[in-house]
Amino acid sequence: MSAYMSYSYAVTRADASLEESLSQMRGVAEGPVRLVRAQGLAVVVSPVPEEDFGETALKARLEDLDWLESVARAHHAVVEAVFARTAVLPLRLATLHLDDNRVRDMLDRRADEFAWLLDQLAGHVEWGVKVYALPPAPGSPEPAAVSAAADTSPGRDYLRSRQRQRRSGEDAWRAAHDAVLRIDAAARGLAVDRVQHRLQEGELATGPGYNVSNNAYLVPRERGEEFQSQLLGAAESLDGIRVDITGPWAPYSFTASDDTDDAQETHREGGAEAETTERKAGTQ
Template sequence: MAGNLCYAYAVVPFSPSLERAALGGVHGVADRPVALVRSGELAAAVSSVPETDFSQAALEAHLEDLDWLERTARAHHAVVESLAARTTVLPLRLATVYLDDTRVARVLEEGQEAFAGLLARLTGHAEWGVKVYVEAAPSAPAAPAAAAPAEAADPGRAYLRQRRHQHQVRRDAWRTAEEVVRRIDAEVRGLASERARHRPQRGRLAGTGGENVANDAYLVPHELAGEFRRHVHRAAEGSPGIRVDITGPWAPYSFAGPGVQEGAAPG
């Protein structure tokens, strides 16, 4: 008969009041209540989840189910953000699952030095996302100039000329966007503690219109967040056709550190 497994969301510094203050009434993945498992000065936020959905085989099958992944990611994120509003949080990878609370406590004990070091590095910081877009070009751009007589008599040549013009406009826009990215990095130097580069988003992930040129995350001290946003916006001034979106503050998903987000097979 299938039982339950232990789903882990994040590692936090232990505080006697944290479970009630941050997790009271919070339901996580599979609509299960969330609690803390303590080991020394550390704790992990966990909930019980059904083995039928979170065994290794079940998780592999769920990777093909986008609706399931979205529900699980939203629930996972909600728990992490609830903790981040109260304390320093080290997010764990989606679907980090262990056999039981005892195994979670052992992982905390064995990794105590590494976890404590990462939490110290993240204390007083939040993650901010900065995305740079080339705005979508008009669907029917005006011709660059009056066609030459030979081109007027040759629609194919006129078409090629227009296509060359469109490609040049796009290349110029991308160069401008790349320059904006360089200016942003220069502007926030000294304000952000770290930067993480992510792959530009495409298709539905890109959100609103335009081509995503840069998709970066910055680790910013709380007291410098307003100045950071102002400097990012300033870097994009005077760049028509370029859009910069700033999102945050977020829990520091992009800065959880190597090894910490390695998923643990039930065991």
């Protein structure tokens, strides 16, 4: 018989009606979703097979992006189902305990912290804002080099070309920096908190350009449309910049650090990739 672990999705307040609404839901690995209660709070959990989610197996699985995406989709679906009904503290992807008793112990230890966070986050949502510096369009004209005919030579032409490229790159990054400051100022005029995430590169980056800012903002739910409008307005006149706004999300970036008893949570080196995969799964 396979051994099972408790996969934890989120912390919320204990609620019989919530538990009933989740009773028909399936989570990661098709496990039935339920609540583990303590001190008026609850962790949303489901069972997962230890052979796939034990520490050694999990480290290997995190390298499989297809598997990781399927877990992220299921994780996100459960968190959003809870968030649609009440305040929630999403836990990190692949937060695991050996059993429900360990989950309950964690709730007992951190009940005051979780209750305070739930009060702070009630009525708020998370918006993601990424700023990208766009490369020059192919065939864009370069400033003409002014030089005497006597100064023209293949070597000098090459050096001038390199100087123009360097100046162009410096100008682009300076413009991107100014754009980030402008967009952040507009966002923070409405947000109550901000978290700066690691810049996205390689497969984690989406669309054209180089990611120069990757922030999450905590915004009152009723001001979401105003938030989008303000940021799009701030970005409208900025050349060479792309702004990607996603949300509203459950407040993934503003919850407490995860707590596991056996170092079973997503290892930190793969955490950013897992978090981004989770976010992508929710938007597709």
